[in-house]
Amino acid sequence: MTKKNGVTEQNFNGQIDQEIDRSLQQVFADVRQQTEQICANLLTEDFVVQPASFVSPPKWHLAHTSWFFDCFILEPLNIAQTKKSSQYHYLFNSYYKSQGAHWLQTNRGQLSRPSVKEIMSYRQGITEAVIELFESNSLSLKQLEVIATGIQHEQQHQELLLMDIKFILGNHPWPDAYQQIADTDKFLLPARALGWLESTENISLFGARIDDFSFDNERPRHRRWISGFQLSDRLINNGEYLDFMTDGGYRRPELWLSDGWDWIQEKQITHPLYWRKKIKIGMNTISVV
Numbered sequence: 173m174t175k176k177n178g179v180t181e182q183n184f185n186g187q188i189d190q191e192i193d194r195s196l197q198q199v200f201a202d203v204r205q206q207t208e209q210i211c212a213n214l215l216t217e218d219f220v221v222q223p224a225s226f227v228s229p230p231k232w233h234l235a236h237t238s239w240f241f242d243c244f245i246l247e248p249l250n251i252a253q254t255k256k257s258s259q260y261h262y263l264f265n266s267y268y269k270s271q272g273a274h275w276l277q278t279n280r281g282q283l284s285r286p287s288v289k290e291i292m293s294y295r296q297g298i299t300e301a302v303i304e305l306f307e308s309n310s311l312s313l314k315q316l317e318v319i320a321t322g323i324q325h326e327q328q329h330q331e332l333l334l335m336d337i338k339f340i341l342g343n344h345p346w347p348d349a350y351q352q353i354a355d356t357d358k359f360l361l362p363a364r365a366l367g368w369l370e371s372t373e374n375i376s377l378f379g380a381r382i383d384d385f386s387f388d389n390e391r392p393r394h395r396r397w398i399s400g401f402q403l404s405d406r407l408i409n410n411g412e413y414l415d416f417m418t419d420g421g422y423r424r425p426e427l428w429l430s431d432g433w434d435w436i437q438e439k440q441i442t443h444p445l446y447w448r449k450k451i452k453i454g455m456n457t458i459s460v461v
């Protein structure tokens with residue numbers, strides 16, 4: 173009895189399907205490693221800052237995604253991974269109200285302790301402990317389901333990590349690149365002409381299939397009426413967006429929906445958040461907003 177993406181089911185004897193159990197273990201190990209890979213290019217100082225209230229320091233994400241497994245898998249087995257777990261529990265719980273009080277999101281950047289090194293060590297301890305549980309074949313179906321949820325939760329935080337790192341590095345007066353890309357021309361050069369994909373009106377199915385992992389707000393699967401529409405067959409590139417800007421895109425209300433126009437007026441927005449205009453003065457190139 174199997175499900176996709178490492179989610180498990182019992183077989184007819186009530187045993188966990190060992191093949192699926194192993195695939196969930198591999199998915200777990202891969203996702204833990206991917207999270208660390210996202211942070212591989214950061215300096216230690218990048219892990220700590222919180223330049224806006226809606227951004228979390230990368231080290232918090234690393235700890236919080238580990239806390240999930242500590243709290244919901246290891247703690248009930250009395251093998252929580254640090255003697256400081258009550259402090260960690262307070263600091264790295266987010267908004268799981270059933271799990272008690274927690275440090276405020278807006279204040280996450282105030283914490284220089286625990287250090288990045290301690291958090292990486294905490295993280296490694298959690299990964300190893302969960303893998304040991306897999307290896308022992310002692311995990312119940314319920315525990316495997318919790319681990320599958322923890323994996324999905326960590327993947328959500330991977331998206332948040334990328335968003336927050338982008339804000340952290342892009343918020344500097346001299347923004348630094350997250351990743352050096354050799355061929356930047358392809359983002360600016362004219363692309364092939366836009367094509368349009370047509371969808372006629374129809375009744376479509378929405379919501380998660382029952383044989384795959386889903387969060388509760390992705391269920392139930394249901395039908396909805398969809399009006400006909402056209403959708404571009406490719407993304408626009410930066411060069412095309414620059415054309416929009418030089419054509420007065422941020423000054424022409426007819427190009428915006430009402431809410432969007434109100435928003436750029438109120439915030440005095442004239443360009444995408446992370447874009448900087450570079451001007452040359454003598455031998456120097458400087459960025460101006």
Ligand SMILES: [Fe+2]
Nearest residue numbers: 236266325329
């Ligand atoms: Fe979370």
